[in-house]
Amino acid sequence: MKQLVQTFAAVLLAAFALMYLTSYLNASQGYTGGDTLTIYNWGDYIDPALIEEFEKETGMKVIYQTFDSNEAMMTKISQGGTTFDVAIPSEYAISKMKDDNLLLPLDPEKLPNRKYIDPRFLNLSFDPDNRYSIPYFWGTVGIIYNPELVGDLKFDSWNDLWDPSLRNQILLVDGAREVIGMGLNSLGYSLNDTDEGHLQETLAKLNQLTPNVKAIVGDEIKMLLANEEAAVGVVWSGDASEIMDDNDKLDYVVPEEGSNLWFDNMVIPKTADNVKGAHRFINFMLDPKHAAQNAEYVGYSTPNAEALKLLPEEISGDERFYPSEELTEKLEVYDNLGKRMLSHYNELFLQFKMFKK
Amino acid sequence: MRADASGTRNLYLVPYLLWIVLFVVAPIVLIVYYSFLDVEGGFTFANYVKFFTPVYMKMTFSSFWYALLITVFSLLVAYPAAYLLTRTRHKQLWLLLIILPSWINLLLKTYAFIGLFGTYGFANALLELTGIGRTQILFTDFSFVFVSVYIFIPFMILPIFNAIEELNPSLVYAARDLGASPWLTFRRVIFPLTLDGVKAGCQAVFIPALSLFMITRLIAGNRVITLGTAIEQHFLVTQDWGMGATIAVFLIIAMAAIMVLTGTKRKAVRDANKR
Numbered sequence: 001m002k003q004l005v006q007t008f009a010a011v012l013l014a015a016f017a018l019m020y021l022t023s024y025l026n027a028s029q030g031y032t033g034g035d036t037l038t039i040y041n042w043g044d045y046i047d048p049a050l051i052e053e054f055e056k057e058t059g060m061k062v063i064y065q066t067f068d069s070n071e072a073m074m075t076k077i078s079q080g081g082t083t084f085d086v087a088i089p090s091e092y093a094i095s096k097m098k099d100d101n102l103l104l105p106l107d108p109e110k111l112p113n114r115k116y117i118d119p120r121f122l123n124l125s126f127d128p129d130n131r132y133s134i135p136y137f138w139g140t141v142g143i144i145y146n147p148e149l150v151g152d153l154k155f156d157s158w159n160d161l162w163d164p165s166l167r168n169q170i171l172l173v174d175g176a177r178e179v180i181g182m183g184l185n186s187l188g189y190s191l192n193d194t195d196e197g198h199l200q201e202t203l204a205k206l207n208q209l210t211p212n213v214k215a216i217v218g219d220e221i222k223m224l225l226a227n228e229e230a231a232v233g234v235v236w237s238g239d240a241s242e243i244m245d246d247n248d249k250l251d252y253v254v255p256e257e258g259s260n261l262w263f264d265n266m267v268i269p270k271t272a273d274n275v276k277g278a279h280r281f282i283n284f285m286l287d288p289k290h291a292a293q294n295a296e297y298v299g300y301s302t303p304n305a306e307a308l309k310l311l312p313e314e315i316s317g318d319e320r321f322y323p324s325e326e327l328t329e330k331l332e333v334y335d336n337l338g339k340r341m342l343s344h345y346n347e348l349f350l351q352f353k354m355f356k357k
Numbered sequence: 358m359r360a361d362a363s364g365t366r367n368l369y370l371v372p373y374l375l376w377i378v379l380f381v382v383a384p385i386v387l388i389v390y391y392s393f394l395d396v397e398g399g400f401t402f403a404n405y406v407k408f409f410t411p412v413y414m415k416m417t418f419s420s421f422w423y424a425l426l427i428t429v430f431s432l433l434v435a436y437p438a439a440y441l442l443t444r445t446r447h448k449q450l451w452l453l454l455i456i457l458p459s460w461i462n463l464l465l466k467t468y469a470f471i472g473l474f475g476t477y478g479f480a481n482a483l484l485e486l487t488g489i490g491r492t493q494i495l496f497t498d499f500s501f502v503f504v505s506v507y508i509f510i511p512f513m514i515l516p517i518f519n520a521i522e523e524l525n526p527s528l529v530y531a532a533r534d535l536g537a538s539p540w541l542t543f544r545r546v547i548f549p550l551t552l553d554g555v556k557a558g559c560q561a562v563f564i565p566a567l568s569l570f571m572i573t574r575l576i577a578g579n580r581v582i583t584l585g586t587a588i589e590q591h592f593l594v595t596q597d598w599g600m601g602a603t604i605a606v607f608l609i610i611a612m613a614a615i616m617v618l619t620g621t622k623r624k625a626v627r628d629a630n631k632r
Contacts, residue, residue, distance in 0.1 A: 004368070069593075071593055071594070071596070168493065171578075174574065174579060176594065176595075214493075214496055214578065215495075215496040215577075215578020215579065215580065216574075216578055216579035216580075217574060217575070217578055217579070218574060220471065220575065223471075224471075224475075227475060227476075227477065228476070228477070229475055229476050229477075229495070339396040339397060339596065339597075340396055340397070342595060342596075343396050343595050343597045343600075346590060346591075346594060346595040346597070347412070350412065350582065350587065350590065351412055353579050353580075353582050354412065354415060354416065354419075354582050
């Protein structure tokens with residue numbers, strides 16, 4: 001008994017000693033709240049040279065951590081115990097985080113470079129007046145296809161996907177909003193439609209697509225399409241640009257009926273330790289020179305109008321990733337439909353998945 | 358003195374009790390609790406009502422159907438394999454070789470099958486070579502059952518191997534001496550005496566197969582939807598923890614029922630554990 005207590009005490013003591021030691025070591029290396037900045041971002045989603053430049057310019061130390069889904073990121077922030085100063089969630093996650101009080105309002109005074117952002121991308125439904133977020137990159141949902149394998153189809157309409165010649169040739173991304181949204185768009189409805197009649201009509205139409213669908217997959221879709229496992233895929237533009245880097249035979253198009261417009265945005269989570277540093281970082285990334293450099297590295301579309309002018313013509317003139325004004329008009333951001341509706345969307349998606357060929 | 362000794366003994370029980378309460382009782386209580394919550398966190402029975410709608414009934418049926426297929430095919434492969442293993446000279450070595458793949462991470466093995474079964478993968482190259490021509494292997498029922506069987510086979514072989522090892526060979530000799538054909542010997546002597554191993558193996562395969570989820574996406578391309586997939590989606594995507602928990606409650610009930618139905622006798626459990 002006495003031994004047990006002694007062992008226990010020894011373990012506790014050792015644990016405290018280690019805790020003290022790590023905080024001492026961190027402090028001696030400059031990892032303290034005041035001059036470190038913790039960034040929480042998607043993997044490989046920033047030019048590392050920019051982090052170095054930021055460190056040199058400000059003398060702050062940057063700790064870069066990554067997540068692989070908005071849900072994982074939100075869970076981690078809401079559980080607390082973290083000190084992320086800047087995070088980069090997608091737009092639907094932002095309205096959720098706003099509702100859950102997980103974000104700090106931004107101070108526009110400290111973000112003079114905000115003026116470079118294209119006004120088209122400001123003041124959107126997920127964050128009116130951009131009180132909490134600044135767009136980082138944006139993109140669309142569209143169709144990537146192998147022109148050699150699809151005959152005459154050009155995919156300027158979502159309805160081309162229903163063509164009988166594409167039997168077993170389509171890969172869909174495993175997202176309820178994306179697939180249901182595509183169905184709604186193909187019928188000419190808004191992808192935020194909540195009318196039950198329209199949704200049932202969409203499900204019936206999607207079920208007819210089943211013979212053409214080879215699989216509904218997650219991140220593997222990039223590998224599968226690059227390996228020409230299927231001729232056609234419905235993907236996010238960001239994934240499309242990665243796939244086309246691997247296999248230049250493929251082409252990407254956003255159908256004319258319209259599609260989704262998505263954003264990844266910089267925010268300051270409630271748990272931030274270094275709010276001043278976070279503003280400095282966001283402003284730094286908004287600088288046209290830095291934004292252009294980042295866009296060239298990551299390959300996604302920048303919302304920064306001045307940065308776009310600095311990009312080489314082959315990037316900024318690429319209509320696949322910087323679609324014309326006319327098409328952009330038809331793109332819609334996912335509204336936060338509320339948990340109940342979202343749950344219903346997922347239920348419909350599940351029914352679509354279960355529909356047998 | 359005596360009271361003190363039992364006091365100490367009770368004290369040593371504390372970690373185990375704590376373990377059971379924290380990691381067995383508490384999670385089950387939590388799951389049951391969550392199953393009565395709706396999306397917004399209010400109390401409701403709606404999840405249970407929803408479970409009995411055609412969508413979830415169909416899903417339950419298909420989960421059971423695929424789990425059954427996986428178990429049957431695993432058994433068909435594992436029983437003869439285990440039987441032959443006990444007849445080989447270096448059986449422990451062979452056994453090790455069969456168990457070896459289970460040391461490799463499940464996800465890695467699954468990813469490897471995407472490559473093997475792909476349109477331009479090894480399997481299709483072989484098919485083309487033999488003149489059959491390329492067919493779709495990946496994202497079919499076949500590939501799903503095949504990969505699952507491959508993953509579960511070691512769990513089926515081990516208990517059966519142990520059961521056959523336990524079998525007293527003189528019983529087999531006696532049956533042959535008394536004029537039973539090999540098939541009759543197997544049917545009336547060997548199989549009934551190793552039935553406990555078969556049951557243990559079926560449990561070890563059927564129950565996890567019921568809640569498979571990752572393979573349904575990677576290998577079956579979401580063309581096979583099991584209860585496990587639905588739980589994953591409700592917890593991670595929809596954030597409808599209530600519905601996810603409700604499905605989990607039914608899975609727990611189903612698993613308990615299977616344990617009872619295929620329950621092995623006390624003696625057999627002890628024998629199986631000896632090895």
